[in-house]
Structure formats: structure tokens, C-alpha cells
Amino acid sequence: MEFLVALEASAFSMWVKESSTAYVAVLAFHTIGLTFLVGISGATAMRILGVVPSMPLAPMADFFPLMLVGFLINLLTGSVLLCLYPTDYLVDPVIYIKLAAIVVALVMINKINTHVFAHEDPETRAQTKTAKRYAATLLCMWLISIVAGRVIAYTLPTRLQTAAAVLIVVSAVLLVGYLVGRSRGWIKSS
Amino acid sequence: MLEQLPETLFQLAFVEELIGTYRWVWPLCEVIHFIGLTFLVGIITIFDIRLMGVAKSMPLSELRRLLPWSVFGFVLCVLSGLVFFTGLWANVKVHPVEALVIDPYLQIKLLFIAFAGINILVLYQSGMSKVIENLGPGEDAPALAKFIGATSLFLWVGVVYWGRLIPWGI
Numbered sequence: 001m002e003f004l005v006a007l008e009a010s011a012f013s014m015w016v017k018e019s020s021t022a023y024v025a026v027l028a029f030h031t032i033g034l035t036f037l038v039g040i041s042g043a044t045a046m047r048i049l050g051v052v053p054s055m056p057l058a059p060m061a062d063f064f065p066l067m068l069v070g071f072l073i074n075l076l077t078g079s080v081l082l083c084l085y086p087t088d089y090l091v092d093p094v095i096y097i098k099l100a101a102i103v104v105a106l107v108m109i110n111k112i113n114t115h116v117f118a119h120e121d122p123e124t125r126a127q128t129k130t131a132k133r134y135a136a137t138l139l140c141m142w143l144i145s146i147v148a149g150r151v152i153a154y155t156l157p158t159r160l161q162t163a164a165a166v167l168i169v170v171s172a173v174l175l176v177g178y179l180v181g182r183s184r185g186w187i188k189s190s
Numbered sequence: 191m192l193e194q195l196p197e198t199l200f201q202l203a204f205v206e207e208l209i210g211t212y213r214w215v216w217p218l219c220e221v222i223h224f225i226g227l228t229f230l231v232g233i234i235t236i237f238d239i240r241l242m243g244v245a246k247s248m249p250l251s252e253l254r255r256l257l258p259w260s261v262f263g264f265v266l267c268v269l270s271g272l273v274f275f276t277g278l279w280a281n282v283k284v285h286p287v288e289a290l291v292i293d294p295y296l297q298i299k300l301l302f303i304a305f306a307g308i309n310i311l312v313l314y315q316s317g318m319s320k321v322i323e324n325l326g327p328g329e330d331a332p333a334l335a336k337f338i339g340a341t342s343l344f345l346w347v348g349v350v351y352w353g354r355l356i357p358w359g360i
Contacts (some may be wrong), residue, residue: 024354024355024358027354027355028350028351028352028354028355029351031224031227031350031351031353031354032347032350032351034224034227034228035227035228035231035232035235035347035350036232036235038228038232039228039229039231039232039233039235039236040232040235040236042228042229042232043232043233043236043256043259046259051256051259052252052255052256054252054255055248055252055253055255055256056247056248056249056252056327058247059245059247059248059327060245060248062244062245062247062248063236063239063244063245066235066239066244142228143225146221146224146225146228147221149224150217150220150221150224151217151221153217154213154217155213157213158213158214158217159217161212161213161214162214162217162218162221164214165214165215165218166218166221169218169222
């Protein structure tokens, strides 16, 4: 705990907190990194799950370097944000839920890479249940990490209520999407 | 000009009541806004950097079929953004019109969104949209399409940047 207090009071932490631009710039770049990382990996996962099946899958790998850039931006900005208020963040279970979700998401990206893209025929590999399970897990992990990241500023009852509300909204959107997709023939029964 | 508008303009009583009564409405909208951003900016980024020459083996005619999902993201952002805007008073005791007047980040964000919209119009009006439609694997986009793609990427990343700063401008 002494280390965390010292970290929180360090010259760097104080400079970022007291600067009128540094703190908000770190937050803003954290969101930009998120759009690159989650956007590109999420689009790849959606393609594996059957969205826009006519779009070739193999070239998606060429976008992965930008996904890596997004990850590095978030690793850097996330570390800075943790250094600002470590005595608050690192005793908060929600931060561990967020970090655990990110770690599992990164593992899923790696598994998709080796299971689908490292194979000579990514299209065939993407049809396997294993690939679809990785893709679905990846999307769930990103959802959990976004929710955890957002609710961290709120009290416990609000956190729980928000998580429940997100669950209900996402379930409703998926159900409506499934029913519309079935009725229009976009989703075929297996 | 904005100062002359009635300060309660854009305020919606039922949205304020929702935010005031249910503490989870605001963070729920924040989550929806962020999910919308990942759809919107993530997919537009993929499309823009392909226009700029990355991943040429991806046919643009097929990649553009992904774009409706960015529209879905935009709709999520607009809906949740409207909740923030029309219910602002219930959360931070600032009128929406006042926020438009005093918050430079909100003004810049809205300008960037407007420019991004004009950029999309240029894509269609210049005929580049039709050219792109026929671009297969390995084919390079024309210089104007690359410029439109680079402009789009700059503007949408800017929208995220300035949008994140809005709470500090109020």
C-alpha cells in the first residue's frame, strides 16, 4: 500500500492530474485505442460468426497491425491512468474484472489468429465451432471490459443496476436481430 | 446567436426524469455510446485504411458491405448522445443550449461530425463511390478516394478525441 501511495503522489502522477490537458488527452487516446483494438478485432469476430459472409476473411489479417497499435495505445494510457489513483483503482474489484476480460479477449485474438488465420484456408477454419466459440467469447469479453470501464466511476448499486440493464438491452437487441434475420433469410437454420 | 435561444430549448422533461429517477440510465447510455463508437469508428477505420492502400487483397466492393454496421454504431451514438444532451440538466445542472455555447469541445466535435458528413457527400458526388464499388482484390483506389479516406479517418478519430473531452468543457 505504501508503494501505491508513493506512486499516487509521484511527480509524474501529480503532473498528469494537475495538467489541464494531459489527463484528458490520456483519456481521449484511451478511447481512440479502444476503437482500433475492439473495432478491428470485433469486426473480424463478427465475420467469423457469419456477418457479411461474402467478404473474404484472409485479408482481415492485414488490418491486425492497426489493432496492435490500438492495444499499445491502451496499454500505455491505461498504465498511466492506473498510476494516477492506484489506491482507489487497485482495491476496486471492478478493475480486476476489466483486466481479466481484456486478458481473456487477447487470448481469444491469439487463438483466432492461430486457429483461423495461420491456417492455409482461413475460410474453412472459420466455419468450425471452435472458431465461432472464440469469436463469441471475444465479443463477450469486450462487452464486459467496456461495461466495467464505464461503471468504475459509480457506486456499487448503480454498477450492478447498469450491468443488469446492459444485459437486458444486449439480450433484447440480439433477440430482435435474430428474429429479423430469420424472417428476412439473413440467418439460416442449421 | 446561440445565446439568444431560450435556455430550456432541447431539454426534455421525461429524459431528465428518467436520469433523475434511475441512476443506471446515464452509465447505460455511456456503455451504449462506447459500443456505438467501436462499431462506427472501428469499421470506418478499416474501410478508410483500405482506401488508403492497406490490405489491397480485400475487395472494396465486399468490404463496403460491412459499412451498414458503422451506420448501426452511428445510430447508437446519436440515440445515447441525445439522452446526454436533452437530459444534461438532470446530471450536471447545465442547460443543453448553455453547453452548446460554453463547451468548445462539444462545438468542435459537432463540427467534425458535420465535416465527416460532407466528406461522405464528396465521396458520392465525386463519383468515387461508384469507382470503389468496382474495385476488386489487389486494385488500388484513385488518389481522390485515398484523400477522402484519409480525411474521413482524421475526422472520425477527431470526433472520438474531442467527444471524450466534452465533460471538461462544461
